[in-house]
Amino acid sequence: MPIRKRMKMFYRSKRLDFQSGGDPIVVIREKEAENQGIMPGDKVFLQWNKKKSIVAIVQYTNSKVNFGEVGLFKEIWQKKDIIDGDVAKVALESRPESIKAINKKLLGHNLSYDETYSIMADISSGKLGKIETTYYVASGFAKAYTMLELYYMTRAMAMCGEMINSKIKVVDKHSIGGIPGNRTTMIVIPIIASLGLYIPKASSRAITSPSGTADTMEVLAPVEHPVKKINEIVRKTHACLVWGGGVNLAPADDKIIRIEKRLSLETHDKMIVSIMAKKVAMGVDYLIIDLPYGETAKVHSLKIAQKIAKKFVSLGKMFNIKVKVITTQAKEPIGAGIGPALEARDVLRVLQRHELRPLDLERKAVLLAGKLLELKKFCRRGHGKKIAEKQLLVGAAWEKMSEIIKAQGGCSTIKADEVAIGALHYEIHAKKSGRIVHLDNRAINEICVNLGAPHDKVSGIHMHCRLYDKINKGAKLYTLYAESQGRLDLGRLAAKNNTVADIK
Amino acid sequence: MPIRKRMKMFYRSKRLDFQSGGDPIVVIREKEAENQGIMPGDKVFLQWNKKKSIVAIVQYTNSKVNFGEVGLFKEIWQKKDIIDGDVAKVALESRPESIKAINKKLLGHNLSYDETYSIMADISSGKLGKIETTYYVASGFAKAYTMLELYYMTRAMAMCGEMINSKIKVVDKHSIGGIPGNRTTMIVIPIIASLGLYIPKASSRAITSPSGTADTMEVLAPVEHPVKKINEIVRKTHACLVWGGGVNLAPADDKIIRIEKRLSLETHDKMIVSIMAKKVAMGVDYLIIDLPYGETAKVHSLKIAQKIAKKFVSLGKMFNIKVKVITTQAKEPIGAGIGPALEARDVLRVLQRHELRPLDLERKAVLLAGKLLELKKFCRRGHGKKIAEKQLLVGAAWEKMSEIIKAQGGCSTIKADEVAIGALHYEIHAKKSGRIVHLDNRAINEICVNLGAPHDKVSGIHMHCRLYDKINKGAKLYTLYAESQGRLDLGRLAAKNNTVADIK
Known part of the structure; x- marks a missing residue:
């Protein structure tokens, strides 16, 4: 399958009375451009002489210019001092590196880091459109990714967005989602932070469910803050519970997920990359992953769950992130409430030792918090759970949560039964x-x-x-x-x- | 990778003062629809009661309706007699069979004929959009197609468009293209038709070259005709030289080719399917394929050419089409002229025995025509070339071409040197x-x-x-x-x- 060599074309310039206000744009007759393999949106290199050249974006036209003419937007002819009839040599900018890399992956070859980075960068910037991105997403089905490729993807995805680098060791807890209720995050975070560890948390909103952690937290306090404000909250409380979408973490991932949604296909490998890229971008050092499996969960069996767990741990090692995966069988919701306010009430009930608190939610949160403490070597193996329980018992976890709520601009004295529930x-x-x-x-x-x-x-x-x-x-x-x-x-x-x- | 089960939603109807003039359309709040996994353009089934239901297409809105409401275009509420507030149960129409089939292929499984057909039909009708079509195209790289799959693809692609069924045995000649000049088709067709065989030919225009056979023929006569007129031309002359794009042959192919162009990637398997689907749709019984190979040709080596040839023949057998592939090394243009009129002049020079006729073009045309005659068992092996040559020599081929030109509405008495060439x-x-x-x-x-x-x-x-x-x-x-x-x-x-x- 040869990649066709592109033609070099000569065109007479035609000045147009159009301005784009942004990118330099040239227009070519549709039929002519098509025959030369130039697509709308392609970048071309125009050269009038050794000193006059520009890279511009092609639009098709059926009327603004004649065959053999290239129409120039005002920005171009003004800046380059071009008059009508000046002959320009026009060549397609060698197709972006990322296109070549996608071809390579589609044909079953592994990609280098630079190739992977070019793809992620061009997806992030929009240089690769939906069709090209779909080719890339589809290429992941052709052949399983190697661990090295997963590493490259994760690193490249993280590197293309905001990177939060702190010199402090940061711990984190992540659930792969899929189980109603299951708001352990909002209990684990204050337990851990109350012990002095740093645990800044960026969560997602519901994608196709009644609530995401960010939705539930929003019942208690605003979750959308600029990075500067988030840093301040973390400095003050050692934690945060914010919406990840407000921070530009691993932006290629969101675009890729939109493409995946069209077929409702996300490989487990891709899920691992999505999660880890955001952890890398957040500068996480220790990570507990809550991986429920079961018929209605994202992962269907213990065997698959264990395979995924292994990959999480291996990938973590490559980034110097200590990862532990907790697999649990998921047969029913965790907690009693499902929906933002009802879940927030459950969380407060656990933190405030309410007599009606959902014990399954408490147990799971304590388990995860305990494992995280052990992973961080905050305590010896087998002692984490007790420490976590104690933080709940003595009210330290609620005190910390109250601080976080206050720092994020919510009402820090709210009682569980004051959470407004549907009338x-x-x-x-x-x-x-x-x-x-x-x-x-x-x-x-x-x-x-x-x-x-x-x-x-x-x-x-x-x-x-x-x-x-x-x-x-x-x-x-x-x-x-x-x-x-x-x-x-x-x-x-x-x-x-x-x-x-x-x-x- | 589970395919998520879609939710069933209940909505209060809201009548809108909009008309689509075509498909029935409903609008839902963007955020709500997204959370339910419903995409713009998705088809949903709305049911108000046992007697009132409709399938409609979803558009997103951010203003026309409230959350919990579904906005109905006038066509729907008028026809179904709906008043504001009527509750409708809304369910995503089970995703088209074709989406499931694409998923299956992406995961490396072979598709049945029905699955393949569903994909081709939905690509043809536009039910599958560009992203979904890209997934399908990309799935072809994951794993080589089996012969049975190639058969299914070819048959399905053909079946989704116009099928020209004649009871007469039809022969054909096809070049895979890529070599400048090489207008043998316009010589082979009249030679063969002058012997009484049926050889209706639908050719393409240039895609990324100076001329396609349809462009060159158009210099001598119109090439765009309705199917009825084409049938008439064929009845009269036993042949035609028309533009294939004007007939709705294998329409999915054109859409797939547009997707392939984005990465300049077409597998040889896909090329074989494209060509054969059109032959099946045209009802071809005997087919000679001109397969040039070489550094600048579509196929780079004799070895690959032979592999492709084998597949053409095998696939032909499955459709009861006798196929013979002629592989030739391509190092230079065939004929002297390149460009529509210059090529047309060469063709006429050969047919009219002009002293300046390009002998390489004549030789190749005679070779292909001869092989086709032998394939059709019109003569014994080794005798085809002589018969073909004779048709040129005695003027029968030109006489036939003159008839075809006339039937298609051109000037049947044109002399080679009367073809207008750039002044x-x-x-x-x-x-x-x-x-x-x-x-x-x-x-x-x-x-x-x-x-x-x-x-x-x-x-x-x-x-x-x-x-x-x-x-x-x-x-x-x-x-x-x-x-x-x-x-x-x-x-x-x-x-x-x-x-x-x-x-x-």
Whole structure:
């Protein structure tokens, strides 16, 4: 498959009364440009003589110029002092390095770091369009990436965006997501920070779920801050709980994810790269990863989970990040609330030792925090959990969370039961007695989204039952919350349409 | 990699004062739709009750409706008699079969015929957009296609467009292209048709060259005709020389080629499929393929050429098409003229036994015609060439060409030297004496395109020398022809910039 050599063309200049206000633009007749293999948006090198030349972007035209003419926007002819008829030699700028690199990868060859970087940089800057980016994304299916390639991708992705370099050792906790509730992050962060460690956290918003950590935290305090302000918050509290999208971390990743969404295909390798690139950019030194597996989770089996875990650890080593992956089986939501406000209430209940606090959420948060302390060698193996528990018990974790909320501009004295929950609610009851043998995470998500989450922060579900509970006919299974009657009605329809709890 | 199950959403209807004039359209808030995994352009199924439902296309909005509302274009609410507030259940139409098939291929699995057909049909109809089509194109690099897959692709590609079914046995000749000049088609067709065989020919225009067969034929007669008219021409003359783009043959192919152009990557397998799909659609029974190989040709070596030849023959068998591939080494242009009119003149010179006719072009045309006659069992092996030669000698081929020109609406009495050639010309002379050791096809193409070919039909180059000729300093090497002084100047600059003939 030869890569065709591009033609060099000679054109007579034609001055146009157009200004782009930005990039220098030239126009060529569509048919002529096409026949020369020049696409709209391509960069061409125009040379009038040894001293006069410019790189410009091509637009097609069917009227502004004749065949054999190149139309120049005012910026160009004014700056270069060109008159009508001046002959320019026009050559396609050798296709960007990144295009060649994509070709190479598509043909099954491994890429060097420079090649990978050129792709990530050109995706970030928009030099590579959607079609070219799709080719690159698709090239990842042709042949599994080697560890070295994953390393290159991760490093290049991180290097193309903001890099937060601190001289302080930074720890982090990340969940690969996919399980309703599961707001352990908002408990782990204050536990860890309350012990004096640095744990700045950039989280995502919901992508296709009722809430992301950033959505839930936003119930308690603003999460969008400029980098300068974030640094200040971290200096003050040793932590933060902000929205990652507000910081320009690994920008190529967001564009790649948009392409992946079109086929709903993301390889596990790509997921690993996405996560690690952001950790590299954030300057993380110690990282605990929460990796739930199960039928409705992102990872379907323990075996695959373990494979992924291994890659996380290996990749971490290459960046000098100590990584530990905690695999847990995911069969039901973590915590009772699903939806931003309901989850925020759960988090506060755990931190404030509320009698109705969800113990499963507390247990998981303590487990992760403990493992992180052990990984950081803050304590010996087997001692982390106790230390983490103690921070909750003595109120240090809540005190720290209160500081973070205050630093981010929220109300630091808020009590769990003061969190505003949807004024309208509707209870769903068991239709028969028996044991709950299955809880459907997907159905729970669907009902919450119908209720308006994450846009309506106060909407969502509060679960009254857990997997394997024995319940009687008529017992409360879960309560729907909504902001408006309209939304509550839509949520009720969704609840009617879905079986959340299987009773046998 | 799980394919996420899509949510079912409930929305309150809102009647909008918009009409699309075409497809039924609904609008949803961008953030809400995104969170539900619904993309602009996706098809959704809306159901108000058992009797009222519709499939509509989603557009995003940020203002026309509120969260929880679906905006209906007038066509929908009028037809379905919907009032504001009616609740609709909205579900993404199960993603088209073709998306699933593309996923499957990307993951390295072979596709069934039905899956392949769904992809080709959805590419043809535009249901699959550019990003999805790119994924499909890229999937071809992941793993070589099996012969069965090539068969499915070819058949599906053909089936998605116009199928010309005739009960008459049809023969054809195809060149994979890439060599300047090489207008054998316009000589082979009349030779074959003059013997009573049916040889309707749909050719392409130049893609990135100075001329395609359709461009050259257009110098002598119109080449764009509706299918009905083409049938009439074929009935009358047993042949035609029309532009394939005017007939809806294998429409998916054109869209795929546009995607391939972005990276200048076309696999040989894909080239085979493209060609054969059109032959299947045309109902061809016997096919000679002209496959030149060489440094500047599409195929670089005899070894690769032979591999490709084998695949052509195997694929042909599966469609009951008898295929023979003629591989020839390509080191220089075929014929003397390059550019539509100059090539047309060469063709007429051969057909009309002009004393200046290019003998290489004649020889190659006779070879191909002879092989086709043998393939069709019109004569015994080894006798085809003589028969073909005779048709030229006795004037039967020209008589037939004259008929075809007339049937297509051209001037049937035109003499070779009456073909209008660019009024302006400029000769390039040898700078030293010696032997021509190399002729640069790429340079020739580049100069012709700078002279305005194929848009300016009369422009191009006439070669006065051939490879291995001994020449004296000052001898004519080639002449540039152009329509205007401006274009001639541009061509001269290109000629200055390129060495066409290497003399040693």
